[in-house]
Amino acid sequence: MIATPPNSFKTTLRVTWADTDAAQVVHFSRFFVYFERAEEEFYRSLNFSFADLRSRGFWLPRVEALCQYRKPATFDDLLEIEVTVEELREKSVKLGFNVAKKETAELLATGHLVIVTADRNSKKAVQIPKEMIDKLRPFSKHIL
């Protein structure tokens, strides 16, 4: 049986001046904001309402964030960010990110976010809601 490659989601964003630093490249911390913007667009593409989730008392804190930088991004670059579901666990999801320069397809950075589903009041991790699981499963490399 041949595994089919998992689905991935892609979105683009433009580097704005405020994201650059005095080395005339995008500040390394801004890639994490880019990851999160791609995550938000990914959820939107799934018709997955983050706002609705929040109104039901869930919260999505990040427990780990990693980025490895290969080449700098610069002002006005159009970036393409690919999102994959690296791991889907009972109470957490690990999203993988690849940031490329759209025009040349050069890979600039890779990384991940580990996100926990938590109860807003107790602050404890809780099971990922079933409808979120159902939407993320087709994108998942590992379901644990």
Added chain:
Amino acid sequence: MIATPPNSFKTTLRVTWADTDAAQVVHFSRFFVYFERAEEEFYRSLNFSFADLRSRGFWLPRVEALCQYRKPATFDDLLEIEVTVEELREKSVKLGFNVAKKETAELLATGHLVIVTADRNSKKAVQIPKEMIDKLRPFSKHIL
């Protein structure tokens, strides 16, 4: 009768790399964060608990923000920020800010924030709590 000059409050902060942009100066939007950091230290100096105010249902939205830039700030500059109370009204306060380079006393930027006291639930402007008025009055140029 000679008016005595109003009190002012001064605090310092250091320009971090993330605040710079590709022109190798502090991004203009960061001065507003500097204003707010100075505002927070000003309140702290008055033993004025912003957290307490919030827990009692108040909120301090900004209705106007202005900055005029004279000279750029650069990485690693130690800045001195002076806070004055430009106007103290029934439901709002206008704080004035002067940002200087500490070492040379050069004035880099001036500006103001107009801040309203609002009820968190109704989102309506409400009277500034009396203890806040009492603490701000000694710093006020105009009480309206």
Added chain:
Amino acid sequence: MIATPPNSFKTTLRVTWADTDAAQVVHFSRFFVYFERAEEEFYRSLNFSFADLRSRGFWLPRVEALCQYRKPATFDDLLEIEVTVEELREKSVKLGFNVAKKETAELLATGHLVIVTADRNSKKAVQIPKEMIDKLRPFSKHIL
């Protein structure tokens, strides 16, 4: 003779989570980054190369930034930003901005940036390059 209204430019952007603050609205300083993103898209729409301008030794420092806030923007809002040329002077341009919630057309904030054309080395204001003038003129309310 009836004055025709000046042209304006409109662009949209989505509020990301990192732009919000603990009052669960967009932090006031982020509107200035939104202004600048709209400015960048405005230039792009004019085929006006900011990168080219920079390579020729020009720099576009801001000398004044103002924002007046009417209603808060919140996470996931799609914002429409309108850019107008308020004043076109020999060495500076004043861009006006209106930020509205796209879905409801509610006006959330208005403001402006005063931008100077400067020489990167001397840091002195210089005349706005003719091709930039030519592109901005059709959008200008006042040419001074």
Added chain:
Amino acid sequence: MIATPPNSFKTTLRVTWADTDAAQVVHFSRFFVYFERAEEEFYRSLNFSFADLRSRGFWLPRVEALCQYRKPATFDDLLEIEVTVEELREKSVKLGFNVAKKETAELLATGHLVIVTADRNSKKAVQIPKEMIDKLRPFSKHIL
């Protein structure tokens, strides 16, 4: 022979309102800016001039950034950040960071930055200047 624990450097910083997000905690991306602010203070404590390094043509790009989050930081928290030198290599240094709440000594987050010494023009990694090595060595757990 008993290894003596390596030296570490500690600095404090205050959480400002702009660092918080709509979950009423510090946005996860801001911890990377906190790491960098601590790195800058660490260099300052060593009389290590980053500005001088830059003027000699060096650049310090980050090739990896990791943060693991244990507990949220909130508005007005005074944070204590500890910096250690995890690894000192020929052309790179790995700085470790522990972020604690000063008042309670609770550990909120840990992480690291891997920083390369590069030539500004060629963008190639170069050997860490000897005076930087000499200053970092007393803090280093592993010299490779």
